[in-house]
Amino acid sequence: xxxxxxxxxxxxxxxxxxxxxxxxxxxxxxxxxxxxxxxxxxxxxxxxxxxxxxxxxxxxxxxxxxxxxxxxxxxxxxxxxxxxxxxxxxxxxxxxxxxxxxxxxxxxxxxxxxxxxxxxxxxxxxxxxxxxxxxxxxxxxxxxxxxxxxxxxxxxxxxxxxxxxxxxxxxxxxxxxxxxxxxxxxxxxxxxxxxxxxxxxxxxxxxxxxxxxxxxxxxxxxxxxxxxxxxxxxxxxxxxxxxxxxxxxxxxxxxxxxxxxxxxxxxxxxxxxxxxxxxxxxxxxxxxxxxxxxxxxxxxxxxxxxxxxxxxxxxxxxxxxxxxxxxxxxxxxxxxxxxxxxxxxxxxxxxxxxxxxxxxxxxxxxxxxxxxxxxxxxxxxxxxxxxxxxxxxxxxxxxxxxxxxxxxxxxxxxxxxxxxxxxxxxxxxxxxxxxxxxxxxxxxxxxxxxxxxxxxxxxxxxxxxxxxxxxxxxx
Numbered sequence: 001x002x003x004x005x006x007x008x009x010x011x012x013x014x015x016x017x018x019x020x021x022x023x024x025x026x027x028x029x030x031x032x033x034x035x036x037x038x039x040x041x042x043x044x045x046x047x048x049x050x051x052x053x054x055x056x057x058x059x060x061x062x063x064x065x066x067x068x069x070x071x072x073x074x075x076x077x078x079x080x081x082x083x084x085x086x087x088x089x090x091x092x093x094x095x096x097x098x099x100x101x102x103x104x105x106x107x108x109x110x111x112x113x114x115x116x117x118x119x120x121x122x123x124x125x126x127x128x129x130x131x132x133x134x135x136x137x138x139x140x141x142x143x144x145x146x147x148x149x150x151x152x153x154x155x156x157x158x159x160x161x162x163x164x165x166x167x168x169x170x171x172x173x174x175x176x177x178x179x180x181x182x183x184x185x186x187x188x189x190x191x192x193x194x195x196x197x198x199x200x201x202x203x204x205x206x207x208x209x210x211x212x213x214x215x216x217x218x219x220x221x222x223x224x225x226x227x228x229x230x231x232x233x234x235x236x237x238x239x240x241x242x243x244x245x246x247x248x249x250x251x252x253x254x255x256x257x258x259x260x261x262x263x264x265x266x267x268x269x270x271x272x273x274x275x276x277x278x279x280x281x282x283x284x285x286x287x288x289x290x291x292x293x294x295x296x297x298x299x300x301x302x303x304x305x306x307x308x309x310x311x312x313x314x315x316x317x318x319x320x321x322x323x324x325x326x327x328x329x330x331x332x333x334x335x336x337x338x339x340x341x342x343x344x345x346x347x348x349x350x351x352x353x354x355x356x357x358x359x360x361x362x363x364x365x366x367x368x369x370x371x372x373x374x375x376x377x378x379x380x381x382x383x384x385x386x387x388x389x390x391x392x393x394x395x396x397x398x399x400x401x402x403x404x405x406x407x408x409x410x411x412x413x414x415x416x417x418x419x420x421x422x423x424x425x426x427x428x429x430x431x432x433x434x435x436x437x438x439x440x441x442x443x444x445x446x447x448x449x450x451x452x453x454x455x456x457x458x459x460x461x462x463x464x465x466x467x468x469x470x471x472x473x474x475x
Contacts, residue, residue: 005051007058012067014039019120022071026078038078042145072471089443090466094412094456096362097401101445103300103307105358106339107218109346110457137322140341144312147270147347147443148284150295151317154311156330159197162296162309163264167199167227169324170260170294174226175204179212179244182231190265191336192264201226202349224281227260230252230292232267249292250397260293260317268310270347274385276354276364278410284312293317302400304359305343306336314375362459363400365413370457374413377463381415384470389417389433389453398458410458413426417453425452440469 007120017023017039027035049057060066091101106114117124127134137154144153156162156187167176169299176196183205196203202224206216217228223396228250247263255259259373274280281302287295294317299308309330311321321327332340346356353360376392394416397409419429436451437444444466446455 003055003058003062003244004050004053007061008047008067010061011043011046011433014071017071020067020071022068022075023078026075030078030082031438033176034081035074035078038074038081042074042077045453046070064329087443088167090469092414092444092455092457093457094350094397094398094414094447094454094457094458095401097301097359099401100440103401104304106306107304107343107356109342109356110339114335114341117334122334124337136334136337140344143341143348143415147344148295148312150284150312150318151315152313152323154318155258155299155332155337156295156311156327157310157332157336158300158307159264159266159296159298159309161269161330162311163192163195165321165324165326165330166262166294166296166311167196169321170262171226172200172203173219174224175202175222175224176229177204177206177217177220178229179207179216179232180205181209181244191384198453199259204428214253217250219251220373221257221259225257225259227262229262229264231264232440246318247287247290247292248436251293254293255291262290262294262296262367263287263292264391265295265297267301269302270344271350271353273302273363275350275437276360278363288313294321297339299343302359303343304357308332308336308340308341313470337410342375355411356363365458369415372461373460374415377415377457377466380467381417381469384473384475386419387420387475388429389419392416393416394453394454396456398456412456412458414454417455418451419453419471434475441473442469444469 014036018027018035023039025034039109043237046057046061049062060069089101091098093101095101097103103443119303123134124139125134125136126132139154141153144150156165178192183203202218206212206220230245230247230250247261251261265282266283267281269281270285271391272280272283284295284297292313294313296309296311297309299305311318343357346353354364355361371393378391378393385391392415394414396412396414398412399409404438416431419426419433421429430448430451430453434446434448437446437453442465444455446453448454
């Protein structure tokens with residue numbers, strides 16, 4: 001009992017700890033209250049352990065160096081509490097636009113634009129000519145219209161929000177006619193039928209999963225019809241005995257019946273990707289030219305920008321959408337607006353997109369360049385992992401990701417690791433190897449397939465950084 005009392009009395013006071021060599025600099029860096037709270041939390045923890053009869057802790061407290069060790073532990077706790085859990089990683093998964101890893105990397109122009117507006121007051125909603133309140137869409141609308149051929153445009157925080165806002169504005173309480181084969185679900189259980197319900201619309205599905213005809217649209221139209229809709233099934237494809245109605249035919253029918261035709265492009269792209277050796281994906285301008293009154297698409301998928309949803313189309317419809325009270329709840333801030341505006345402007349110079357937009361550059365990267373990178377890196381992997389895994393180079397396929405062109409894969413090269421393990425322990429060794437790469441100072445994320453850990457090098461641009469990270473790996 002005497003030793004327990006002595007241990008309690010030996011614990012440092014909060015004030016003494018605050019003035020220690022280990023903690024006083026942190027008071028300056030993080031603030032008095034944060035450090036004091038950490039000290040109190042640690043003291044409470046230690047007191048509980050003493051009361052529980054932890055004899056080893058009691059002995060440690062009674063040693064001369066305990067105060068120093070206590071303060072060092074608190075310092076570590078304080079510092080770690082201020083480290084963001086959102087950190088950079090190396091995306092070597094082979095999925096270029098990886099939703100879980102933040103989707104598109106932004107170009108230098110976007111980062112410069114973000115820094116400019118983030119650190120200063122801006123004219124986000126201020127008309128410098130009239131001195132009155134302005135429209136935040138004015139900073140981007142002209143460029144979008146120039147590139148796409150739209151009459152007007154507006155921006156919200158993602159494409160799901162864009163679809164929701166369009167439906168709630170143009171078809172509240174009405175039926176929305178859509179082909180059964182286009183009732184998609186994408187990542188995060190986002191489903192078109194659920195969005196329609198949330199928007200206050202009634203879904204009216206037509207046709208079958210694999211075949212829908214114009215007559216299906218015609219037969220479904222009645223006095224309760226609000227609009228006709230087409231959803232680009234960017235995250236899957238039905239092949240074989242199929243039929244879908246061309247946009248021009250849906251548009252003509254909508255015009256005849258005095259209805260609006262809305263097309264959700266989902267991933268969306270502003271240019272023909274075939275010019276970069278990639279599969280063709282319907283562009284916004286093509287969809288509008290085919291007769292869509294409104295087109296919605298994402299900013300952070302094939303566009304290669306920040307998370308956003310763009311609504312483009314007819315002037316009167318876009319204006320109605322912007323007047324919807326939901327628009328204020330879904331609008332983007334100045335940082336997103338600045339980044340997106342800078343990305344859109346890069347598309348006004350399409351000849352240099354592969355050099356200036358990281359996403360396009362990664363997608364168009366020649367396999368010969370990736371192969372040369374793999375050849376240079378293989379010896380580093382072989383040497384570092386000689387006691388843990390066999391390293392080799394293999395052909396692999398990258399995918400665009402985030403639902404874009406799911407069946408179209410890009411030839412690539414990967415560093416492939418096969419664990420050296422005792423019989424029956426291969427899977428455990430593989431999981432441990434992958435976990436060790438994730439625990440590096442900058443996590444390296446690959447993919448596990450068929451008993452191997454693959455690092456697709458398509459998105460790797462700093463090979464020296466990877467070499468430095470390899471040195472941290474346990475042998």
